[in-house]
Amino acid sequence: MSRENGVHVNNGPRHHTVVAIVEDRPGVLMRVASLFRRRGFNIDSLTVGPTESEGLSRITMLVDGESAPIEQVEKQLYKLIDVVKVSNLSQEDMLARELALIKVRANNLNRHEILEIAQVFRADVVDVATNSLILQVTGDEDKIDGLVKMCEPYGIRELSRTGRIAMVRGAKSTTVHEAEPAAIARIHSTQGRRIEGRELPFSSD
Amino acid sequence: MVNMTGSQIVLESLQREGVDTIFGYPGGVVLPLYDTLPEFPGIRHVLVRHEQAAAHMADGYARASGRMGVCLGTSGPGATNLVTGICTSFMDSTPVFALTGNVARTLLGRDGFQEADITGITQPITKHNYLVMRAENLAMTIREATHIATTGRPGPVLVDVPKDVFQEEAPFEWPSEINLRGYKPTVEGHAGMIRRAAKLINEAERPIIIAGHGVIWGDAGNELVELAEKANIPVVTTFLGISSFPESHELSYGWLGMHGMYYANMAADTADLVIGVGMRFDDRAMGRFSDFNPNAKIIHIDIDPAEIGKNFQTAVPIVGHAKNVLPRLAAEVDAAEHPPWIRWIDKMREDHPSLDIRESRRMLPQYVMRTLYEETGGDATIATGVGQHQMWAGQFYNYKRPRQLISSGGLGTMGFELPAAIGAQVALPGQEVWAICGDGGFQMTMQEMAVLVEEQLPVKIAIFNNGFLGMIRQWQQLFYDKNFSSAAITQPDFCKIADAYGIRALRVEHKNEVALAIKEARAHKGPILVDFQIDQEENVWPMVPAGAALSETIEAPAEEMAR
Ligand SMILES: Cc1ncc(C[n+]2csc(CCOP(=O)(O)OP(=O)(O)O)c2C)c(N)n1
Secondary structure, three states: OOOOOOOOOOOOOOOEEEEEEOOOOOOHHHHHHHHHHHHHOOOOEEEEEOOOOEEEEEEEEEEEEOOOHHHHHHHHHOOOEEEEEEEHHHHHHHEEEEEEEEEEEOOOOOOHHHHHHHHHHOOOEEEEEOOOEEEEEEEHHHHHHHHHHHHHOOOOOOOOEEEEEEEOOOOOOOOOOOOOHHHHHHHHHHHOOOOOOOOOOOOOO | OEEHHHHHHHHHHHHHHHOOOEEEOOOOEEEHHHHHHHHHHOOOOEOOOOOHHHHHHHHHHHHHHHOOOEEEEEOHHHHHHHHHHHHHHHHHOOOOOEEEEEEEEOOOOOOOOOOOOHHHHHHHHHHHEEOOOHHHHHHHHHHHHHHHHHHHOOOOOEEEEEEHHOOEEEOOOOOOOOOOOOOOOOOOOOOHHHHHHHHHHHOOOOOOEEOOOHHOOOOOOOHHHHHHHHOOOOOOOOOOOOOOOOOOOOEEEEEEEOOOOOHHHHHHHOOOOEEEOOOOHHHHHHHHHHHHOOOOOEEEEEEEEOOOOOEOOOOOEEEEOHHHHHHHHHHHHHOOOHHHHHHHHHHHHEEEEEEOOOOOOOOOHHHHHHHHHOOOOOOEEEEEOOOHHHHHHHOOOOOOOOOOOOOOOOOOOOOOOHHHHHHHHHOOOOOOOEEEEHHHHHHHHHHHHHHHHHOOOOOOOEEEEEEEEEHHHHHHHOOOOOOOOOOOOOOOOOHHHHHHOOOEEEEEOOHHHHHHHHHHHHHOOOEEEEEEEOOOOOOOOOOOOOOOEEOEEEEEOOOHHHO
């Protein structure tokens, strides 16, 4: 028997929903993305947005568990100084959602059919034009895949999906409770590549 | 609160962090900093001849002293020249603080003259890095960066400062505390895991400790001796772990890996319990992963949780500082003897000594290294380059105390030897420091001889001059059908070069001159270069061929021993 860990035996789910709570600083997304690239971890989707606490962002990633032992993914993420907390929601009872906008070809003859399909999927019609309409749908990936498939025969002009966001059901949370010390928070709020109100000098000096 | 310029804040902050030396090179955007340097006589600036060497010097300084080393370069090419050195220190986890200037804030992102996105470039090879956009943030950033570089698993950090931030004035306030939510290294080992580890050790018949660089950086040498002695566990080290455990100790069985001792490799491959301490089960040490000793259970003690389980499945993982974990583990293990196991390894060592030097009239590199060991009484600090001479330096010098061998293990950076020795000599004034150089590697950074003269540093340079990129020649001989493509390398007359820099030089062409030359070099007060014209075609043995398992270690073939 070999104990080597490179050849990964997967006994969990194939796709893991990993949430990283990160400091909201310039460059943090690049650090996360660069880590995945360098270690050869595959991500199927990645979404970023603010959290309930100021100064923290939430990155939700759908990680291909076959490209890497998920434990390594979590540990490597933790090594990034700007990553405050990492949770693998796939081990929890979680709720996963994605939002999609689908622009479908439509004409006077088939519009009502598409609207019926939309209704079955509880998708909203958010834009109507003479030869197209935009459906907005939320749900898990399977539901969205299903709607996309149903729309395909009519012709999909454009598709935009947000990628998964997720949350653990019940009272348990993935939040960070430690507040950032004021002095550090002040510095972080002033980080960024641009400084306003400065004129470009005539040349570098 | 006093107002200071960004430059003053940088230097004041570094000084408060205990920095006494900066290895650097000026350029347009760091001129404000150079303008301020004379105000800080407590900080010695060593003017290098190439920024790569500045990073290696900072690294050598850190490895020799245990303190953070600091290097400095200007924007653009100055910063990119640091990259090889930063990566070298990243791979070996050494605390180096790289300070770079960048173009003025308004020019950032506009491809101005000498702009390089150095924080982007160094992102994967630093523990963390910063671009500081306001002078008022400099003090906190430098404190944070120093904290990150020197705690947990050490590593390089980079702080990039636009030119006008050096010039901007801001109130100076030394932060009383740092608190990084995302960075809390686990120092204390888990009690339950330590108990489980102790149980495995007590049950083991053939335990072995593999000690790594982390024992040196964790300052846990004595604690390791204590554990090994109590349960009578043989100790082998990794290459970077050399000098973490006294090689004269009766439980010391050398080091393992691609050019490790035969008996060390066999012991690691035969043990029923492997206790890795402050090491990362790297491929050069373990051989082919899939065939490393399939019967051994593994206990892995490391401060970096991500190392545990990265290459091997571990029976007991212990995340923590070696200095915290080892004594607690020692307290829990039973005293033991393991006589059959110790006898087995002793017999293995007797039958396969690995380190015998054959009688020969040629000037064998092994002989030169062994003579250097004898002449220096095993007390010198040795910095090496990369290649055959590096392996011989690991094999034929016996190390007594931690931090005595300074070598680029993880990245394997040729050209490391001279600058690393210079950094070590700056950190260890009055102590004996030898740069063991390959004739190839020396030519990558030999311009730094100027620094030896300028800074009056008595580094002893020994060139293992075989007229080849020796390790390349060895691989081509063994694995590429003797197709010696670009292996021979011509050199200048090293003695003349040294002479041109004002450095004394000796050429040694015969075996019987070796000891004399070393004596002369040691007696000489200043820097000196000794060009050892060693046997040209000597190979490094034993060897685990690339991709083979430790159990497939090859010893020196008879026909080579007859040369
Ligand atoms: C910067 C760099 N380039 C290339 C290599 C690949 N390499 C490893 S060993 C070696 C030969 C080293 O020759 P030399 O410095 O003369 O030392 P020797 O092996 O002869 O002792 C080379 C080219 C390297 N390690 N580092």
